Amino acid sequence: MWDFFTLRWEYKEFWRNLIRVGVESWLVVLITGTFAGMVLVVQTGHEFQKVGASGYIGGVVALALARELAPVLTAMVIAGRIGSAFTAEIGSMKITEQVDALRVMAVDPESYLAVPRTLALMFMLPILTFYSFTAGLIGGAFVAVKSLGLELVTYTESIKRLLMQKDIILSLVKGAVFGILIGVVSSYNGLETEGGAMGVGKRTTVSVVAAIISILVANYLLTLFSLVFY
Amino acid sequence: MENVILRGEDIHKSFGQKEVLKGITIDIRKSELLVIMGPSGCGKSVLIKNLIGLMKPDRGRIFFENEEVTNYTEKEWFKVRPKLGMLFQGGALFDYMTVFENVAFPLERRGERFNAIKEKVHWILKKLGLEGTENLMPNELSGGMRRRVALARTLVANPLLTFLDEPTTGLDPVTTANIDKLILFLKKEFDTTFAVITHDVKSAFRIADRIVLLFGGNIVFDGTVDEMKRSDNPYVRQFVEGKAEGPMKIEV
Numbered sequence: 001m002w003d004f005f006t007l008r009w010e011y012k013e014f015w016r017n018l019i020r021v022g023v024e025s026w027l028v029v030l031i032t033g034t035f036a037g038m039v040l041v042v043q044t045g046h047e048f049q050k051v052g053a054s055g056y057i058g059g060v061v062a063l064a065l066a067r068e069l070a071p072v073l074t075a076m077v078i079a080g081r082i083g084s085a086f087t088a089e090i091g092s093m094k095i096t097e098q099v100d101a102l103r104v105m106a107v108d109p110e111s112y113l114a115v116p117r118t119l120a121l122m123f124m125l126p127i128l129t130f131y132s133f134t135a136g137l138i139g140g141a142f143v144a145v146k147s148l149g150l151e152l153v154t155y156t157e158s159i160k161r162l163l164m165q166k167d168i169i170l171s172l173v174k175g176a177v178f179g180i181l182i183g184v185v186s187s188y189n190g191l192e193t194e195g196g197a198m199g200v201g202k203r204t205t206v207s208v209v210a211a212i213i214s215i216l217v218a219n220y221l222l223t224l225f226s227l228v229f230y
Numbered sequence: 231m232e233n234v235i236l237r238g239e240d241i242h243k244s245f246g247q248k249e250v251l252k253g254i255t256i257d258i259r260k261s262e263l264l265v266i267m268g269p270s271g272c273g274k275s276v277l278i279k280n281l282i283g284l285m286k287p288d289r290g291r292i293f294f295e296n297e298e299v300t301n302y303t304e305k306e307w308f309k310v311r312p313k314l315g316m317l318f319q320g321g322a323l324f325d326y327m328t329v330f331e332n333v334a335f336p337l338e339r340r341g342e343r344f345n346a347i348k349e350k351v352h353w354i355l356k357k358l359g360l361e362g363t364e365n366l367m368p369n370e371l372s373g374g375m376r377r378r379v380a381l382a383r384t385l386v387a388n389p390l391l392t393f394l395d396e397p398t399t400g401l402d403p404v405t406t407a408n409i410d411k412l413i414l415f416l417k418k419e420f421d422t423t424f425a426v427i428t429h430d431v432k433s434a435f436r437i438a439d440r441i442v443l444l445f446g447g448n449i450v451f452d453g454t455v456d457e458m459k460r461s462d463n464p465y466v467r468q469f470v471e472g473k474a475e476g477p478m479k480i481e482v
Contacts, residue, residue: 093324100284101322105336105387106311108304 013116021124025081029132032077036069037061037136041143058155059162061140066167070133072219075178079211083186086117087207090190091200109191118183125179126172170226178215185211233260235391235423238281241290250276252447263417263424265434268444269480274427278393282314283307315389319396321380323368329379330364336387354382374405385416394426398433410436431470445478
């Protein structure tokens with residue numbers, strides 16, 4: 001695995017997978033982001049209004065989304081949607097000897113299959129995270145205005161007051177790190193697949209579970225680490 | 231020996247408790263068509279995979295063009311492999327690529343220009359009777375066609391030594407005969423050396439210069455087609471005549 005990033009990476013495969021990750025996951029990311037924002041406003045809204053803190057609703061939602069929910073939820077959804085597909089795909093290439101065929105043609109399976117996928121996720125996940133964050137803010141605004149009767153300006157002003165640039169940066173960094181994690185875990189499990197269709201199924205499950213757990217652990221560590229800068 | 235391209239010496243390989251290869255020594259000579267025969271599960275594919283470095287033997291040595299390659303790392307193997315070709319049992323076509331992209335793949339990897347690639351791919355597809363399939367996906371092809379596309383991908387890079395792992399198994403006798411004809415034609419056309427795995431005796435007699443019979447992890451016969459036909463080696467007789475009784479005991 002130390003070889004992983006020193007190997008040359010493949011532009012064609014990288015672009016193919018980059019586009020694929022984006023196209024296949026924008027809708028599911030949109031839905032999760034929107035509903036996360038909406039439910040946050042529902043949960044915080046009434047309590048905040050009771051204590052006369054309506055002016056904080058937007059800001060709190062934005063912070064929660066940027067720092068935690070957008071990166072973590074997006075990564076989880078991508079682990080399920082794309083990570084599983086990567087493992088199953090590479091795994092079935094392994095059991096049908098396509099990986100061996102690559103080796104015979106003097107193509108390194110790690111640099112041809114694993115590296116471009118991992119890099120595609122590393123670049124795409126921050127974009128999707130930001131997209132999910134935006135969707136969450138809009139979803140939240142919708143609930144705040146329609147159901148809590150908040151002025152839209154109050155909501156947006158509150159965001160401007162509380163949300164800092166570093167929160168967005170943390171969000172994007174988390175996205176990139178989670179992307180690498182999903183890419184490495186799913187490719188590794190794909191390349192280690194053995195034993196027919198059952199093996200592919202087993203590895204895919206292992207891959208998704210391992211990716212989700214490593215995302216949660218990494219998230220905790222990154223959050224701790226980020227406190228140094230606050 | 232001068233005309234030996236690839237030599238495996240005393241190759242041993244086990245999987246867990248099961249000893250699959252028990253010290254096989256095999257030579258592949260320049261421009262010959264060697265057929266490796268033996269019942270299913272006797273280790274033919276494992277032997278080939280050891281010879282081209284897809285597996286590492288537990289014991290024994292491998293020489294390619296008189297250079298020892300036994301302990302080559304994957305990276306070192308990459309320098310040798312452009313001279314080798316291999317047709318896998320299932321074809322191992324990349325299922326997310328079209329026929330054209332599959333066949334073009336090894337050339338693309340060598341950094342050839344697109345026009346040259348296009349020309350070569352069309353040429354080999356035509357030779358193999360696959361014109362008009364360029365834009366099809368592998369799952370849109372019949373079994374025989376898929377085998378031929380895989381063959382095209384193996385041969386388009388013009389390897390010095392080509393391994394074919396059961397190129398005709400599971401195909402009807404007519405398609406089998408056609409592929410055999412094709413192999414002989416390609417051998418003449420490219421002057422490639424072939425090592426072909428099969429358990430089809432008829433097919434082996436049609437194409438082989440030399441036949442090796444594998445059983446129980448050992449070579450039990452090594453000779454020409456005529457020698458095999460005349461041999462009274464009990465293993466050979468049982469295999470050629472396809473009898474259940476004989477020295478080859480196969481657990482069913």
